[in-house]
Amino acid sequence: MARRILLVDDSATVRSLVKVFLMGHHFEYVxxxxxxxxxxxxxxxxxxxxxxxxxxxxxxxxxxxKRLRADVRPQVRALPIILLxxxxxxxxxxRALEAGASEFVRKPVSSGDLQQAIERLFPGTPK
Numbered sequence: 001m002a003r004r005i006l007l008v009d010d011s012a013t014v015r016s017l018v019k020v021f022l023m024g025h026h027f028e029y030v031x032x033x034x035x036x037x038x039x040x041x042x043x044x045x046x047x048x049x050x051x052x053x054x055x056x057x058x059x060x061x062x063x064x065x066k067r068l069r070a071d072v073r074p075q076v077r078a079l080p081i082i083l084l085x086x087x088x089x090x091x092x093x094x095r096a097l098e099a100g101a102s103e104f105v106r107k108p109v110s111s112g113d114l115q116q117a118i119e120r121l122f123p124g125t126p127k
Contacts, residue, residue: 035059
């Protein structure tokens with residue numbers, strides 16, 4: 001059974017690029033255009049993995065991760081989360097991990113970096 005991934009990014013372009021990677025690796029995916037949309041989706045669906053942007057309007061990626069880590073449902077609290085960012089500041093990786101992210105990938109997202117992050121979370125994932 002294919003892993004289901006919730007892809008959260010306010011940029012349709014980034015979502016399209018990541019979707020190409022996900023489809024090429026036979027992942028199922030659900031898209032959310034922002035944190036609020038993702039919270040709505042998570043009311044009815046618990047994916048195997050969340051990939052989310054840090055810089056989004058409304059609920060930003062760091063707040064979104066904190067919200068998931070505080071969820072009453074154990075399966076949501078334990079979700080692996082990969083955060084994406086184009087932010088070049090030195091402390092952004094540290095802030096992502098402190099918020100509760102499982103992995104961190106810089107934009108522009110390369111398929112190799114994303115594959116490595118997923119492989120660290122799910123060893124044995126087909127390449």
